[in-house]
Amino acid sequence: MNRSAPSPAEWTGDEGVDAVFDVVRETAVEVREALPERRAYVDGENPSGERVSAADEHADELFAERLLDLDAVASYASEEREDQQRADGGEYHLALDPLDGSSNLRSNNPVGTIVGVYDEPLPTSGSDLVAAAFVLYGPNTTMVVCDGETVDEYLIEGGDRKSLREDFTLPEDPTVYAFGGRRPDWTPGVTAAVEGFEEDRLKLRYGGAFIADVTQVLTHGGIFAYPELEDTPEGKLRYCFECAPVGLVVDAAGGRVSDGYGDLLDADPDELHERSPVYLGNADLVDRVEAELS
Template sequence: MSDAEPPTAESDDAVAAAFEVVARSAPQIRGGLAGRRGKTDGRNASGETQLAADVWADDLLEERLTAIEGVGQFASEERDDVVDAGDGEYAATVDPLDGSSNLQSNNSMGTILGVYDADLPAPGNRLVAAAYVLYGPITTMVTAREGEVTEYVVENDGSRRAVREDVTLPEDPTVYGFGGRVPDWTDRFADYAREIEDELKLRYGGAMIGDVNQVLTYGGVFAYPELQSRPEGKLRLQFEGNPIGYIVESAGGGSSDGETSLLDAEVEELHQRTPVYLGNEALVERLEARF
């Protein structure tokens, strides 16, 4: 852990405080990546090898989010179980470094936050807020709460400056990004992908946050689909699918697991995986019509 003084939440509103803590932690997380690119001996709850940066960012956010009055539970993609933070009506979930495999090649990655008003694991319809930080050429943060989506630039001191308010997906979609190996796609998704390839421009960087942010900026569709080798998908519902689905739906778009909104998907366990489809509602509906 860094010797730097940890940021404290200045708001009595636990949700606003969670946003503030993540924003004020972002410059420190970004600044600490360079020396933490190596692999550890550990694996996360999903069996993936952890980088030193994954573990460090997870510990940092756990310490700071559980210190917020009103946050009673904390869970992360990087740890097996829910952390009991005491009394509090909210549960905070994080993917501390989404796309951390991009660290070695110095491509974009991010941090995802979900705030639920129910004990974990919880369905997406119990989210009250969500946010993500994108560590791109500049550090930005997108928040969603009560149907309003705002994009901020995060300054070096962790303060935020709003650059887009009332964010909605553009009506005319431009980009798409699809994950998974093409030979491993199912036939029905491959047929859909071929249609989209004729209509939109490919933008795929291997970090969900970067790819979704392109969709939110230019309109389009992102998917990490069901695969022949992994019908349950790759992404985690609790930490990735639900929070990002909440943001995209709050911005007027659609989300789906292939059959229903990600926010309505049944949750059975903390690290449950799911296919993820996000973007302009008409494009998501076209995909669902094939399933």
């Protein structure tokens, strides 16, 4: 039987969403503690054809078990599962990347967790997101929470939280850029956009974990992209699990998120694990990418 989370923290003002984020906060502490012993890859691949670490599996199992036990949750989907897992009742459909950037574990670089809360069954448009959050396991464990209108950041210690930034927005004077993929594989428009950013003396900051790179953009201003490539125009990142939830955060922080040709949050994916190019950050920088791709 599903249960309600005891005394959920006030994250967004929505009791169901707050219960979800409270479980994410508590579980993130355990996920982080387990990382040192779960760096190795296991047999098999995830539905996107990527190698899976023991830490990926562990995080997915913890989040699924606990989130599906909430009365507010109708379904749970993750990058590690082919299909969604349904719950009895509930109104929210969750899409998680339980451990974003897990290939960074072997080199001791940051990883994260991404959570999208939708009010329509998946796959669905980013316009159906009611809230999103992500956890960054860096030198400190932090959690960024978005209710669709505002963005707050918290320090997570021992399961408790401390406010770091309230209702924050992207800096107006951007300083960093991060574009994924091999430069020789970029399309001409992507190459032209990056050359323009380099002429403006933006600093390259790319670490191989989506959440770590996006946090750089939110902190310093700039643009992140995993762009369209010559041989993979759909890019690499998954729409429901990564692009749309993180895009909601950036949009609420005063930025823009695009698939290169328009607002990414208006896209309507056909498949649960569908990929999409993504460009997000300061609005004028995203506009410049769209101009080069048009």
